[in-house]
Amino acid sequence: MDETTLAIRLPRTGPDEKAVSELAAELADRIGPAVHPYEVAALLEAEGLSASVIKERYGHPNLFSLASALYARVPRTFPEPPAAPDPWRPDTVRCLLRGVLFALPALAYLLTAPLWRVDRHAPVLIVAGVVSWAWGQALGHRAHLRLVAGRREACGTLLTGSLTGAAVATGLAVLPAGGDPGTVAAGAAVAAVQSLYLAAAGVLLVLARERLLLAALSPLIAGAAMLPWWEPGPVLRAGLPLLALLATLAVTARVLWAGLAVPAAADGSVPPLRASLPYGLFGLAAAVLVLLEGRRHPYAVIALTLSMGPAEWLLYRYRGWSVAALRASATPGGFLLRSAGVLGLCLSAYLLLVAPAGLLTGAGPVTLPLLAAALWTALLLQAFGVAWPPAALCLAAAATAGAVAWLDLPPGPAVLPLACGPVALGLAACAIRLLGRPSPHA
Template sequence: MSGPLSLEPGDGHDTLALRLATPRPPRRRPRWALDDATLAIRLPGHGPDEEAVSTLAAELADAIGPAVHPYEVAALLEAEGLSASVIKERYGHPNLFSLATALYERVPRTFPEPPPAPDPWRPDTLRCLLRGVLFALPALAHLLTAPLWSLTRYAPVLIVAGIASWAWGQALGHRAHLRLVTGRREASGTLFAGSLLGAAMATALALIPGPDTLALAVAAGQSLYLAAAGVLLVLARERLLLAALSPLIAGAAVLPWWEPGPLARAGLPLLALLATLAAAGHVLWRGRTGPSAPHAPRTPVRASLPYGLFGLAAAVLVVLTGRQQPYAVIALTLSMGPAEWLLYRYRGWSVAALRGSATPGGFLLRSAGVLAGCLGAYLLLLLPAALLTGADPATPLLLAAALWTALLLQAFGTAWPPALLCLAAAASAGAVTALDLPPEPVVLPAVCAAAALCLAVCALRVLGRPSPHA
């Protein structure tokens, strides 16, 4: 039985629903975007269907919440396949943008935190610790060869050659890292030429006091080792260097129980030196066989000058500390591994602080906290070792603070301020020591404290801004 259906305004019936005879096949679209089997004919002038729009807003709340403009919602609806007919007939909106605006206004704004990004500065803990050990292992050569020659007589020659090698190695290492950006072949060429020149220069300094065959031989061995070890460390071949030093380690390990004799005492360090030279030569040869970059830009040599000057100043300060506290220098050398690890950690934690800061002032406070935490952790790590030496820990701790902060600034490309500050400290302490001026014992810790304070202020000024960490 059938009859007319009243659709007069105000009678409570404003929609005529007609069931289609054959349902459409399912489509791979969201349920709310499908044209179902019911055709809704809405009377004109009645506006949007608020209930349907609210239901759609609830279903799409997670996707609409992060939107910053209704156009983003419109793009979402269009991408999901919402047709114009569905928009008009089911939701009562004249077009896509009208529905998108309604959805945008109904759903509150939500800005979910992005997933945590991987730390690009996560350090290799084992590698950092190994580097600290490798810095100190060459001292075993002096332990083995001590009965064969007078260390007191030849110490000035070795110190001068060592200072020169340290300064040259710092500058060469910086230049080699710049060339590594161009290619391994270019870096290998720079290291080969630079290491030979540096070793020759440091060895030649042994001739200044006068011709002495033994002094020249010892200085040459020390300079060649430092040059070859620098090559392996720059090219991240620490394990190869450790293997090359194994004869030295084995000889020193048996000294408490066995007297190896003059031949073994001289032969084991020589064998370690030859192994280090062979390892460095092998690595450089393999690097030179790689592809070349003929049109790569070359950085001026003067760009590495401040790094060499810092190496010179650091070497002088360490030597002056060693005059008063030789065992503290060994502890300081071993601590270079944890110091390098903390440099990586500072960069990673600074990036995390940048992500968690909303204002430049907030980042400055976080950056100061990261700097204080890393520096404090380094000094706390060094303090027990300094106390075990039985000397006043103030000087090695202040020197360590100055050197670590200077290395931190250099890691961010700020080279001249740490170089000049450390040079001023080294020149002041060196002049007082050389001229035997009073009060000599307190000058070194005083200049180290002043340098550390100035470097910390410089680090806060330079690294307390977001731009170096972006």
Template sequence: MAIRLAGARPPRRRPRWALDDATLAIRLPRSGPDEQAVSELAAELADRIGPAVHPYEVAALLEAEGLSASVISERYGHPNLFSLASALYERVPRSFPEPAPAADPWRRPDTLRCLLRGVLFALPGLAYLLAAPLWDTGGYAPALIVAGLVSWAWGQALGHRAHLRMTAGRREAGRTLLAGSPAGAAVATAVAALPADGGPVTLVAAAQSAYLAAAGVLLVLGRERLLLAALSPLLAGAAVLPWWQPGPVLRAGLPLLALLATLTVTGWVLRGALAVPAAAGATRPRLLWSLPYGLFGLAAGVLVLLEGREEPYAVIVLTLSMGPAEWLLYRYRGLSVAALRATATPTAFLLRSAGILGLCLLAYLAPLLPAALLTGADPVALLLLAAVLWTALLLQAFGAAWPSAGICLTAAGGAGAVVVFHLPPGAALALPLGCGAAALCLSACALWLLGRPAPHA
């Protein structure tokens, strides 16, 4: 057993006003506050008095410093603590330190991932390039187009619902995709069988619908690289076409191999998502919430189809541009957050928001102009259609899905009616006029809804 003496505690730091309390002093009574002593105390505590918003905060600070009533009365000449606190509060100017800037999740978008998604949107077209000599393109086109439109609309709605479920957990999103993707492929195939009269084109439509459903699952779950690997047979087959024409077996086998690889990878990814523990208390979002996203997918598909009737290469350009379009959506949100921090009035934010919208649209449309001229497409129709799609996606990113869906459906319905029924002003002007009006309405809607600070806070 040993007895240890407690070590001496370090001396406590004492305020300057208390350093000479150990010295006996005779003080003559004053008739008022000692301004010099109060000024010295204010200078000593200025860094802590400055951020105060009320004298009571200064009073709490003085109490924490240990100022007694006798010290306040004798040294500073104030009758009580609150009188001295008020004097210090008035003497020290307000200085509110700026808080540390919050992290901006939109500042650095994943550029490689966005570009890869744009490439993945266009890569399935290589399957049609490889298999084109094996079928009647004109006879198969209606069924494949109908199946594609249904798959596009279904995929947009299902993707939105899966992202809503993702907030509860990856397992919940996986269950939604597992139930919705096969159903969407079945519906698209059934609809395509109507114009095909149940012929062999139905099998091609079924394969197309199955791929679109599986690819949608991988894109929602963020497995773009796996999808790229699954599509590698298409890349290999298309790469040799300029120098060597493969036989029918390879032309049919490579797309089929890519489809099987995509389905296999999708099943493996879904299995991993379903292995995650279920979230407690997860609620299912209403189906109606995803309806406008599906309607927008249908309208966008019709608009792209109308553009592709006259300019098929323009559709390829537009598809590849979806990657940069997604990147610009991230940049718009990041720039808007920066504008929110830099402006002090709603009018200033509205003006800056309008500038950001114009800048992002210009950055998206500028590369499309030389691409349209290079492919021989009409640049006016392509740029207006691209502006419609990007602005609608912007509104959807902020939850304003019904305005974008309604405007795009109106434009698609009007342009489609002009083309089908040969109405004035004619098929050549139907799409540019419809997209131009839709772009103006969507831009005005974006300024009205997103030109306020609330959506960006």
């Protein structure tokens, strides 16, 4: 043929396998997850393949024919979806700071120790501390319930509740003071100072103002840091804790004032007081159990207080890991096993942290870990709204151990681990039964 001869191209009698294979390789990552050829057809339309291109380039009569060929040619691949963010990821610094803040008030007793008589004022401080602990637990729960309605409502609850709690703790603490009016007045003053601080600090902790509380306690920290090298004298020994108290009260007043300035919520419903009762009873039981341990090993109580920061971190980790276990489980039984494993992991991690502290403080390898296990598991159940079982079991343990200690009955000091052990086991079983279901984590 010369240059003027026309070349006649015969129509293709079938698909162009090479062109189809090239297209399949190009779109494999998007064709693989498809579950039906129609999804591939939608993809081809989105790529702008017209009917003429499909016929001329790939040799298929229509879009759906090419889509079916590509669907059959590319193996099915179902990539895992991207990991969802952990809704319970803890703030590690904040959790550790809270543990430190729980223990920092002990520096006030260290600074002021030469200024007061332990035999006269210790019972007053103990009663005020126990009452404040119980009241603070109940008030904290009620404030969180009110936070659902709004910040103004929560701040109003905290204002009235904290002042009332400080007054109740001071009034009850004066009862064991006895003696002449001067002794009663001194006891009331000491109890009032402690109760006011605990009330104000509780408000700041509930409202997540830990850094403000740390700043308010800076005079106390500075004074305690000077003690190994310098005797500050009675004025500074009394003045620095008082300055820290005034700073804490001022910061608390400022935070509450800002919260009360927020517009009121439309829903003004108030939860019943009885909803917070089991939390207060648990606080009372926990205070008694810790007090019984502190009578023999005060440094063990300080270690337990510091461990509350990691304990709170592990509570968040339990919730986050439980959500991950729920996503990875296909059956309720599978989730139950995973949930029990998560509980065992978190509880073991906490006990591994507490056990060395028990050995170093002379409390032994049993008592402090059992007490810590009971308290941590109770707090875990409370975090899920299960309040009465922890309150009932811990109250029973506190009543038993307290009666044995008060009446000097056998087995003596060994009653505390004997009381806390069954409570820890019972609460762990309760946690597995109630939290081993998907619904609390959904």
